Amino acid sequence: MNLTWYPLTAADLPTYNKYYSMTDSKMTDLTFHCRYAWDNVFHVKWTILEDCLVQISDGGGYSSPFMLMPLGKLSPAKIEKIVSAVRPIFDEKGWRFRIMGIEESQKHIFEETGIPAKLDYDEDSSDYFYDAELLRTLAGKKYAKKRNHWSKFLRMYPDYQYETLSPEIFDECLKLVRLWASDKGIDIADTSDSDYYMIKRIFDRWDDLSARGGAIRIDGRIVAFSIGSVGKKDVGFIHFEKADIQYDGLYAAINKLVLENEFPEIRYVNREEDLGLPGLRKSKESYFPICKIRKWRFVPA
Numbered sequence: 001m002n003l004t005w006y007p008l009t010a011a012d013l014p015t016y017n018k019y020y021s022m023t024d025s026k027m028t029d030l031t032f033h034c035r036y037a038w039d040n041v042f043h044v045k046w047t048i049l050e051d052c053l054v055q056i057s058d059g060g061g062y063s064s065p066f067m068l069m070p071l072g073k074l075s076p077a078k079i080e081k082i083v084s085a086v087r088p089i090f091d092e093k094g095w096r097f098r099i100m101g102i103e104e105s106q107k108h109i110f111e112e113t114g115i116p117a118k119l120d121y122d123e124d125s126s127d128y129f130y131d132a133e134l135l136r137t138l139a140g141k142k143y144a145k146k147r148n149h150w151s152k153f154l155r156m157y158p159d160y161q162y163e164t165l166s167p168e169i170f171d172e173c174l175k176l177v178r179l180w181a182s183d184k185g186i187d188i189a190d191t192s193d194s195d196y197y198m199i200k201r202i203f204d205r206w207d208d209l210s211a212r213g214g215a216i217r218i219d220g221r222i223v224a225f226s227i228g229s230v231g232k233k234d235v236g237f238i239h240f241e242k243a244d245i246q247y248d249g250l251y252a253a254i255n256k257l258v259l260e261n262e263f264p265e266i267r268y269v270n271r272e273e274d275l276g277l278p279g280l281r282k283s284k285e286s287y288f289p290i291c292k293i294r295k296w297r298f299v300p301a
Contacts, residue, residue: 005045019053019071029101065095099298124276127293153249165213224254234267
C-alpha cells in the first residue's frame with residue numbers, strides 16, 4: 001500500500017483535532033500541542049488510514065522509533081489493518097515496530113486483535129491527573145502545605161503582577177528558561193534535559209495554536225510562566241512550567257493562578273509524567289492526583 005506521509009505543521013491542527021475528538025484519551029502524548037512542541041525532536045509524520053490519523057516517528061535519537069496509538073474510532077480490525085500497512089515501513093528501515101501512547105481505556109482493543117504481541121505498562125511516562133478546582137482553591141486539609149506556600153508568597157511579594165501569556169512577553173519568558181538552564185548547568189540545545197526549543201516552537205506559532213498560559217512578574221521581571229491547552233470536554237493540560245526557585249512559593253503560585261485565570265472552566269487537569277525522576281515524582285504527588293493516566297506499549301512479536 002502506497003501511503004503519503006506529511007510532516008506535522010501548525011496548519012494541521014483542525015485535521016488533527018477532528019480525529020482527536022473521536023478518541024477516548026486523557027493523556028498528554030496525543031494532544032496536538034504536545035506533539036507539535038516536541039516535533040523538533042521526534043520528527044512525526046502522519047497519514048490517514050482506515051479513517052484514523054496515524055503518526056510515526058524515527059525517535060529523533062531521543063527514543064526508539066515508534067507509532068503512536070491512532071486517533072479516531074478504533075476497533076481490533078482497524079488496528080490489524082493499520083499495523084499491516086505500517087509495519088513494513090519499519091521493517092524496511094530496520095526499526096523494531098511498536099505502538100506507544102495507548103490509553104488504558106483502549107487497551108482492550110489491542111488485546112482483542114489477532115496480532116501476537118505483548119502489552120507493557122509504561123509507569124515513568126504515565127500522566128498525573130488532578131481535580132482542577134482543588135488546585136485552584138487549595139481547599140481541604142491535605143492542601144494545607146500548599147496554602148501555606150501560597151500565603152507566604154502573598155506576604156513576601158504583595159506587589160506581584162499576573163499576566164496572560166502574549167507575544168509581547170515571549171522574549172522575557174525565553175530569557176527565564178535560559179537562566180533556569182544556566183543555573184542547572186544545562187545546555188539549552190540538549191533536548192534530553194532542556195525544553196527551551198519546545199517552548200519556543202509553541203511561542204513561534206502562538207496565534208495559530210489556541211494554547212493558553214500565564215506569567216508572574218516581580219519587580220518588573222518575568223519570574224514564572226506556564227503553558228497549557230484544553231483537550232476534549234473538560235480536561236486541560238499543562239505542558240510547560242518554569243519558575244525562578246529563589247522566590248518562595250512561586251511554583252505553587254503559578255500553578256494556582258494559571259488555572260484560575262486561563263482554565264476556569266475545566267474540571268480536570270493533566271500535569272504530565274514524572275519521567276521516573278524522584279524529585280519530579282515527589283513534586284507531582286504533593287498535589288494529590290486523582291489518579292495516573294496509565295500508558296501502555298504494544299510490541300508485536
